Amino acid sequence: MSDDDESPTTYSKPNTPEIDKLKSLIISSPSTGSSDKSNESFYEKLQEYYDLKQQYDQKLRDAHTQWNNSKPPMSLEKKKENYQNFMMNRKCINCNKGPGGTIFSQDGIGQTRKITAICGCEDKCNLNIEIYMGETIYIPENLDYYKQNVEELKRELTEYKLDLLFNLRDEEEVLAEFRTIKEQLTENLDQLCTMKIAFDKQNEEIELGQSSLEIFKFFEQEVTPNEEGEYVVNRKKYIEIMHKHLNNLISQFKTKTLEYKKEPTREKLKDNFEFLVNEIQEVQNSIREEKYHIIYMDTTENSAKKGFKKQKIMDTYTFNPSKYSLDNLMVTMNTKITEFER
Ligand SMILES: [Zn+2]
Numbered sequence: 001m002s003d004d005d006e007s008p009t010t011y012s013k014p015n016t017p018e019i020d021k022l023k024s025l026i027i028s029s030p031s032t033g034s035s036d037k038s039n040e041s042f043y044e045k046l047q048e049y050y051d052l053k054q055q056y057d058q059k060l061r062d063a064h065t066q067w068n069n070s071k072p073p074m075s076l077e078k079k080k081e082n083y084q085n086f087m088m089n090r091k092c093i094n095c096n097k098g099p100g101g102t103i104f105s106q107d108g109i110g111q112t113r114k115i116t117a118i119c120g121c122e123d124k125c126n127l128n129i130e131i132y133m134g135e136t137i138y139i140p141e142n143l144d145y146y147k148q149n150v151e152e153l154k155r156e157l158t159e160y161k162l163d164l165l166f167n168l169r170d171e172e173e174v175l176a177e178f179r180t181i182k183e184q185l186t187e188n189l190d191q192l193c194t195m196k197i198a199f200d201k202q203n204e205e206i207e208l209g210q211s212s213l214e215i216f217k218f219f220e221q222e223v224t225p226n227e228e229g230e231y232v233v234n235r236k237k238y239i240e241i242m243h244k245h246l247n248n249l250i251s252q253f254k255t256k257t258l259e260y261k262k263e264p265t266r267e268k269l270k271d272n273f274e275f276l277v278n279e280i281q282e283v284q285n286s287i288r289e290e291k292y293h294i295i296y297m298d299t300t301e302n303s304a305k306k307g308f309k310k311q312k313i314m315d316t317y318t319f320n321p322s323k324y325s326l327d328n329l330m331v332t333m334n335t336k337i338t339e340f341e342r
Contacts, residue, residue, distance in 0.1 A: 045337050049117060049129055053104050056093040060086065094342055095125035102127065111135055111334055126341045134335035139199045146192035153185040202328040206238045206290065207231065215245050239290055246283045253280060292321035293328060 063086050067079050074082070090101030100120035108114050117129040160178050163169045208216065208223060208231040216223050216233070219241055223231045233241075253275060260268040288295075298320055302313040 042335055042337060045340055046131060049115065049131060052093055052102075052117065052129075056102055056104065090120075092119045092121050092125060092127065094119060094127040095121065097121050097123065097125070114338075116339075128339045128341040130337070130339035132334065132336045132338065134332045136330050136332045139195055139202075139329050139331060142195045143192070143199065146188050146195060149188040150185065150192055153181055153188060156181050157185065198331055199329075202331070203293075203324050204235045205232050206235055208233060208238075212238075212242075216241055219244055235290055239287055242283055242287045242290075246280070246287065249275075249280050249283060292323060293325035294322040296320050296322075 063082070067074050067082055087101075089099045091098035092100065092102045094102060098121060100122060102117060103120045104115070104117050106113070106115045111132075111134075113133045113135075115129075115131050115133065117127060119125045119127045157178070160174050160181070164171065164174050164178075213223065213231055221237075221241060223233055225231050253272070256268070256272050256275060260272055298318040300316040300318065302315055304313055305311060306313050
């Protein structure tokens with residue numbers, strides 16, 4: 001986000017949280033969209049917080065609407081007075097007591113960014129919410145950064161090798177620097193690898209369910225379970241096998257259609273139709289979903305007119321399939337709920 005204004009050739013170090021944390025996150029997070037238990041409860045609680053805040057804010061919005069629609073129209077002074085009264089007597093959304101209302105706030109940046117809610121009344125209720133929002137990193141930016149580093153270090157290593165080869169510099173000195181660069185290279189390669197794994201995990205891997213596993217077996221594709229017992233395949237492979245499966249289904253459908261032509265019965269027609277909807281379209285959908293994680297349309301208005309009647313030309317629609325969705329290119333980590341009482 002902050003690096004948008006930089007030219008693509010300069011790489012500043014992206015805001016990367018500690019690599020170990022990222023690694024542990026990668027190990028714990030499953031490959032497909034479904035998130036684990038702790039993650040689920042995090043988002044549930046977060047939703048609960050926002051619902052509470054929404055209800056609280058809505059009361060003020062409703063009051064504003066009421067003042068704006070009052071008949072006869074309310075004077076600005078009166079509105080201000082009403083607003084002040086409203087704020088002075090605001091009730092807490094949790095205990096419905098007042099005055100004082102509920103104090104919703106957010107502060108901190110990066111890892112310390114948190115949202116909180118507490119009762120603002122003199123006689124406070126139990127409401128106490130503190131949620132750390134974690135940090136989000138944009139994987140492609142990190143990939144570029146480490147790739148660039150690795151390239152640079154490799155180039156330096158080559159230079160030192162040449163220096164050694166041609167006895168251009170003191171051997172001791174060169175070897176010492178050589179070692180430092182090698183260490184840096186190893187470190188950067190390690191980070192690059194971690195980023196790539198995170199990227200693949202979110203974008204290039206698909207966990208097979210029971211039915212798709214059967215399909216893979218049918219095409220004699222051996223899939224071995226990983227350490228967590230999940231059957232994970234590469235996205236490209238998945239699309240390839242599903243295409244084969246689709247072709248099979250289509251030829252089955254052709255056979256069925258011929259059978260129907262020979263002996264047209266209602267049952268056969270119904271059966272064929274169901275086969276088309278339940279089998280063929282399902283597979284087509286799953287192929288499309290994996291081929292492109294996002295598909296959207298762009299509309300360009302055509303201002304030119306055609307013919308001597310100056311008829312408006314139809315707008316141009318551009319189909320924009322995108323292989324990666326933005327969500328999958330980001331990783332959020334270190335989210336935590338430190339207080340949640342109501
Ligand atoms: Zn309260």
